[in-house]
Amino acid sequence: MALNAQKPILISGAGLSSLLLAQSLLRASIPFLIFERESSITVRAQGYRLRLSQEGLTAIESALGPEAFQKFWDKCGKTGGSGFVALDAVTGLEISEAGKDKDQGKAHDKGLKPPPNSITSRDGKVVGIARGDMRKLFISGCESFVHWSHHVTGYELTSSGVCAVFADGSKSVEGEMLVGGEGINSKVAKQLSQGKLKVYDMGARGIHGQAPTTAFKGLGEGVWRFTDESNPSGRIFVITNVRSGDMDDPNVQFGWTMGAQPGVIKPPNEDYAIIGRPAAEIAKELTANWHPRLRPLFEEMVESEAAFWKITCSTPSGVPEWQNEPRVTVIGDAVHSMTPAGGIGANTAVRDSALLGRLLAEAGGYKDSVTAAYEREMRIYASEAVRTSYGMAKMQFGVSIDENSGTL
Secondary structure, eight states, X not given: OOOOSSOOEEEEOOSHHHHHHHHHHHHTXXXXXXXXSSSSTTSSOOOSEEEEOHHHHHHHHHHHOHHHHHHHHHHSEEEOTTOEEEEETTTOOBOOHHHHTHHHHHHHHTTOOOOSSOSOOBTTBEEEEEHHHXXXXXXXXXXXXXXXXXXXXXXXXXXXXXXXXXXXXXXOOOBSEEEEOSOTTOHHHHHHHTTOSOEEEEEEEEEEEEEEGGGGTTTOSEEEEEEEOOOTTOOXXXXXXXXXXXXXXXXXXXXXXXXXXXXXXOOSOSSOOOBSHHHHHHHHHHTTTSOTTTTHHHHTOOGGGOEEEEEEEEOTTOOOOOOOBTTEEEOGGGTOOOOSGGGOHHHHHHHHHHHHHHHHHHHTSOOTTHHHHHHHHHHHHHHXXXXXXXXXXXXXXXXXOOTTSOBO
């Protein structure tokens, strides 16, 4: 990075959207610093494999540039096969087209737009990558600008910039502007919006898991969804992606994610610090009566990689308006948390990074008009995505929230 007289752009959080924004700034030789509350990039489980839409891939490509994007693309898995297949988890039989289209039909009846990304995104393939791999690629070249174990709890405007405020009361160096990208519990988002940005706990819980490729032999290549309507407590579903190129590699694991209606999956506590066996045992118990073709995914799972997750969503009506602050804005889950329905969340987050990065690069760094221009455009596509994500989850999970529901 070329050092110059500019003060740095401060970024809170070292998640996907923050790191991709950093890549844009790196390419434009705009100074930046990242502050992350965790102690390293590997301190916790990184979650389920992400499916990338055409919009998401285009955003990542524009932020990374040709050479870095090629490395990213090479790391991505490309799944062909039979495409998307829905199975009854108990019988192992394929669900009819009418059954597969049921939720989409309901969405159409309710006037919801389908997710703005088809399941295939390039070359007729489903493109995906593990969140952990994606984060490692995005941090490449930015490592020396990341300050670990720095928990941002707010900010303080100065006469000529802004400082991040940390949990211990200390402050960062003065920056040109601050970008809040620290996820659903963002303190920057709450301060900036004066409480208008809210994240609702929808009550539904899920489990991420991984298993060796041998456990997936009964499925074959494709994107699979298993649905269990027999559980008396409510519907359970699992989604997984089986890539042909890795099927015979014993050193590769495939991931799956399980979701359910409220009350079905019950973690031992609500802080989600517990990973491993407690999550694995619940997953095995819930799938004990599933078809033999599917049970190996859970019986052979790597218990240490199992983790709980909760389904959250921002205000269903979309991203609210707040008084613009030229030196502070927010990206990713900090501004638009989404349910997993439709696979929209991460793809929308990287669009934020590409948009804000492009505006800053075009301006040559901070300008008074940048955050307003970013927020104006972001609200349009992100509000549509939040509404769609919530509407699909309401049908799939049987959840409902309103302005009086509990928030994080």
